[in-house]
Amino acid sequence: xxxxxxxxxxDLQNISLRFGGVKALSDISFDVREHxxxxxxxxxxxxxxxxxxxxxxxxxxxxxxxxFRGEERTQMDPHLAARHGISRTFQNIALxxxxxxxxxxxxxxxxxxxxxxxxxxxxxxxARSEELEHRARVEEIIDFLEIQHIRKTPVGRLPYxxxxxVDLGRALAMEPQILLLDEPMAGMNVEEKxxxxxxxxxxxxxxxxxxxxxxxxMGVVMDLSDRVVVLDYGKLIGDxxxxxxxxxxxxxxxxxxVKH
Numbered sequence: 004x005x006x007x008x009x010x011x012x013x014d015l016q017n018i019s020l021r022f023g024g025v026k027a028l029s030d031i032s033f034d035v036r037e038h039x040x041x042x043x044x045x046x047x048x049x050x051x052x053x054x055x056x057x058x059x060x061x062x063x064x065x066x067x068x069x070x071f072r073g074e075e076r077t078q079m080d081p082h083l084a085a086r087h088g089i090s091r092t093f094q095n096i097a098l099x100x101x102x103x104x105x106x107x108x109x110x111x112x113x114x115x116x117x118x119x120x121x122x123x124x125x126x127x128x129x130a131r132s133e134e135l136e137h138r139a140r141v142e143e144i145i146d147f148l149e150i151q152h153i154r155k156t157p158v159g160r161l162p163y164x165x166x167x168x169v170d171l172g173r174a175l176a177m178e179p180q181i182l183l184l185d186e187p188m189a190g191m192n193v194e195e196k197x198x199x200x201x202x203x204x205x206x207x208x209x210x211x212x213x214x215x216x217x218x219x220x221m222g223v224v225m226d227l228s229d230r231v232v233v234l235d236y237g238k239l240i241g242d243x244x245x246x247x248x249x250x251x252x253x254x255x256x257x258x259x260x261v262k263h
Contacts, residue, residue: 008229009037011070012213013058013181018067020053020237027053028064031239033232035181040207040214042224044248045234046257051217054234055183058215059084059091088180092170092187100159104169107158108144111176112137144172147209148202164195171202175210182206184216188223196223203227221258225249233257 013035020028028050035041043051056062057069060079069076071087079087090111098107145154148168153161158169167187174182187203188196200223206212218224224231225245233241233248235257241248248254 006038006208008039011035012037012072013215014068014070015058016068016070018054018057018064018069020050020057020062020064026237028057028234028237031067031234031237033239033242035213035215036230037213038207038211039229040203040216040227042228042231043215043217043234044219044221044224044231045240048236049234050237051234052185053237055091055185055215055217058181059089059183085177088178089183090174090177090179090181091183091185092167092174093185096166096170098158098166098170098173101157103155103157104150104161104172105141105145105154107169108141108172108176109137111173112141141172141176144175147175147205148172164191164198167191167195167199168202171199171206175206175212179212181213181215184214184218186217186219188218188220196220200227 011034015034016032018028018031019026031050031054043054045051053062057064060076060081060083063079069079071089076087081091099110102110145151148171150165150168150172153165158166161169171184171187184203187199191199203214203216204227207214216224216227218227225248228245230243231241231245231248232239233251233254235253240253240257241251243251
């Protein structure tokens, strides 16, 4: 790829996460570099979603350190993560089904709004010009994702693939430095997957957004990613370029179900 990969933006060091007696993640270390597409893969139950939840502050690991732009993050929560520029899409779409596409994507701008709720409610003065500014940004995202024709449609009426695209739009509206994608292709047909791949590459390319993604479709992962982390039973068993991962015996064994 012709793009410039920058320095480390997110550094996870010796992360361990337990739920009661169950170890979800054991002593995992890897980093994410600016402007790269970093995939996290592994069989079911490997700890991928737990890892994403650690990155955006839903779970707090019992051991390990997380450095974001060189600074240690202690008690991170999802709201704080969003303020720091980490946004996320979900495996099960968490959109407002009765609201239009435009209004759903607008909710991603809430953190960027500076005027208070009263001014927003009466849509006066600074709140009005601010809202127009945010709307303009949302319209840009709608154009970018090629969903102009459904901008006023309630999200609940849309087919699944388009709902996923709106979910991506809402995450982009937060102007994230790191975008976490939790199985963005799950449940999609081949054509929808191709569209989503193109948009992920465009987001990475045109906005310069760093992307961390969990995905089951190995073909997609190998085509999209700059580097891949492989988890199995909560342990890290591989980390490298797609080619290195393809030829990693531990990874091959994990995916073929060879006994450990």
